[in-house]
Amino acid sequence: MPSRSRRPLRARPRTRTATAALLLAAALSGCTGEGVPTGTPGAHGLRDPLFPKLGNGGYDVAHYALDLDYTPATNRLQGTATITARATQELSAFNLDLAGLTVDSATVEGEQAAARQAGTELTLRPRRDLRKGETFTAVVRYSGTPREIKDVDGAREGWLRPKDKKLSVAVGQPVGSMAWFPSNNHPSDKATYDIKVTVPQGQTAISNGELRTPPRTQNGRTTFDWQMREPMAGYLAMVAVGDFAVWESRATAELADDEETVLRTVPVYAAAERSVDASSLALRKEIPRMMDWAVTYFGPYPFDSIGSVVTRGQGDIEYALEAQTKPVYAGITGNGGALDDAQLHEIAHQWFGNSVSPKGWKDMWLNEGFATYAEWLWEEDEGGDTAQESFEAAFEADANWKFPPASPPGPGYVSKEPVYGGGAMVLHKIRQAVGNDTFFEILQEWPAELRGGNAKTADFTAFVEKKTDADLSAVWDVWLYGGERPATPNG
Numbered sequence: 001m002p003s004r005s006r007r008p009l010r011a012r013p014r015t016r017t018a019t020a021a022l023l024l025a026a027a028l029s030g031c032t033g034e035g036v037p038t039g040t041p042g043a044h045g046l047r048d049p050l051f052p053k054l055g056n057g058g059y060d061v062a063h064y065a066l067d068l069d070y071t072p073a074t075n076r077l078q079g080t081a082t083i084t085a086r087a088t089q090e091l092s093a094f095n096l097d098l099a100g101l102t103v104d105s106a107t108v109e110g111e112q113a114a115a116r117q118a119g120t121e122l123t124l125r126p127r128r129d130l131r132k133g134e135t136f137t138a139v140v141r142y143s144g145t146p147r148e149i150k151d152v153d154g155a156r157e158g159w160l161r162p163k164d165k166k167l168s169v170a171v172g173q174p175v176g177s178m179a180w181f182p183s184n185n186h187p188s189d190k191a192t193y194d195i196k197v198t199v200p201q202g203q204t205a206i207s208n209g210e211l212r213t214p215p216r217t218q219n220g221r222t223t224f225d226w227q228m229r230e231p232m233a234g235y236l237a238m239v240a241v242g243d244f245a246v247w248e249s250r251a252t253a254e255l256a257d258d259e260e261t262v263l264r265t266v267p268v269y270a271a272a273e274r275s276v277d278a279s280s281l282a283l284r285k286e287i288p289r290m291m292d293w294a295v296t297y298f299g300p301y302p303f304d305s306i307g308s309v310v311t312r313g314q315g316d317i318e319y320a321l322e323a324q325t326k327p328v329y330a331g332i333t334g335n336g337g338a339l340d341d342a343q344l345h346e347i348a349h350q351w352f353g354n355s356v357s358p359k360g361w362k363d364m365w366l367n368e369g370f371a372t373y374a375e376w377l378w379e380e381d382e383g384g385d386t387a388q389e390s391f392e393a394a395f396e397a398d399a400n401w402k403f404p405p406a407s408p409p410g411p412g413y414v415s416k417e418p419v420y421g422g423g424a425m426v427l428h429k430i431r432q433a434v435g436n437d438t439f440f441e442i443l444q445e446w447p448a449e450l451r452g453g454n455a456k457t458a459d460f461t462a463f464v465e466k467k468t469d470a471d472l473s474a475v476w477d478v479w480l481y482g483g484e485r486p487a488t489p490n491g
Contacts, residue, residue: 039129055186369423
């Protein structure tokens with residue numbers, strides 16, 4: 001941008017009124033003794049290469065406490081979000097992501113804060129600047145009709161309801177969480193969660209983690225109090241409200257080195273809408289067996305429970321989503337074949353994508369490539385195609401070569417075939433290069449070393465290179481970042 005010259009301005013004497021106004025502004029904004037503000041607003045948007053407006057700068061969230069009161073008949077939501085965060089700069093204002101709901105009031109450190117909404121941005125301005133390193137609490141009270149959000153590729157997320165309005169499901173990948181709570185809506189800022197949902201008596205409200213207390217009913221309304229103790233990316237938060245049947249069991253979470261002695265099990269909380277309860281029960285009963293299989297490949301389970309939420313298909317909403325500890329299966333029921341693969345895929349995500357989450361949306365292949373490769377391993381162990389055969393089939397599929405797995409060209413491509421099949425091919429080429437023993441050590445050590453954290457593609461390639469002496473440059477250049485299919489699978 002061309003520089004602009006500035007001509008000097010002549011100072012004018014201050015009146016008493018002007019001086020008093022400056023002193024008042026200094027008191028309210030946390031200025032220095034010289035009257036110069038110390039803080040600046042946090043960035044609105046983290047400049048993610050694919051979703052630049054998502055997330056916000058200037059702070060890191062440690063915990064969300066969400067208290068939701070929801071009435072399905074009117075689709076009316078009242079919420080209180082108590083957000084505990086740490087300022088990463090001298091902060092005069094900061095943003096949260098919120099879409100379609102109205103902020104009724106906001107406080108920061110117990111004092112009323114100015115709140116301004118513009119599009120999906122909520123800006124809070126505290127009465128005083130927040131110091132760098134300071135831990136603070138913001139409370140946002142909001143209400144309205146939560147809405148569906150349509151992705152750039154036409155997929156639906158946010159707050160979803162079928163036409164009969166007997167079900168409400170909130171799912172958030174990649175942007176939909178802002179439809180039901182204010183947050184720093186980017187996977188790089190993970191936090192723990194308490195999610196309390198109050199609904200009419202007779203309805204069930206399901207969310208991530210475990211119930212802190214049994215459901216409590218008072219004055220015709222029932223409160224479900226869920227807690228997610230391990231860090232979670234906002235896009236993995238979920239809520240489902242409806243008439244659910246619940247199947248409970250336990251699943252293996254960790255094995256001794258001899259793979260025989262069970263050291264720990266975790267509860268299974270698997271729910272299904274009553275209309276699909278019978279047709280999905282066999283699918284849900286597979287969870288303990290799949291968990292027992294998964295820990296032998298991926299190591300100790302990173303969370304305190306596992307489960308699922310099975311719903312009817314909602315028009316064009318028929319998919320599975322790896323919500324943390326409670327994967328959602330919309331319109332996916334029954335047992336066998338692709339349905340088993342879908343559930344195994346989402347269980348594998350609990351290690352790859354949920355416990356170790358992407359630093360940015362271009363790193364999604366680290367989620368989907370691992371989960372897809374888990375399908376290949378499961379299918380082989382179940383007597384189907386070998387992982388090599390699955391790799392060869394993926395190699396022949398033109399859709400897997402539309403772009404490199406680590407370089408989706410735009411936001412509409414984060415869930416396309418190269419991220420899944422192409423990512424799994426990268427892992428198989430690593431396996432071929434380093435050998436089975438080292439490869440299966442990587443499958444366990446990678447999620448163990450980064451448990452509860454975030455990773456980008458460069459973190460993974462550095463991790464693998466440190467683990468082995470093999471030359472992996474061709475794997476990275478051709479299979480991870482390359483844009484053209486080699487002449488043969490051995491390329």
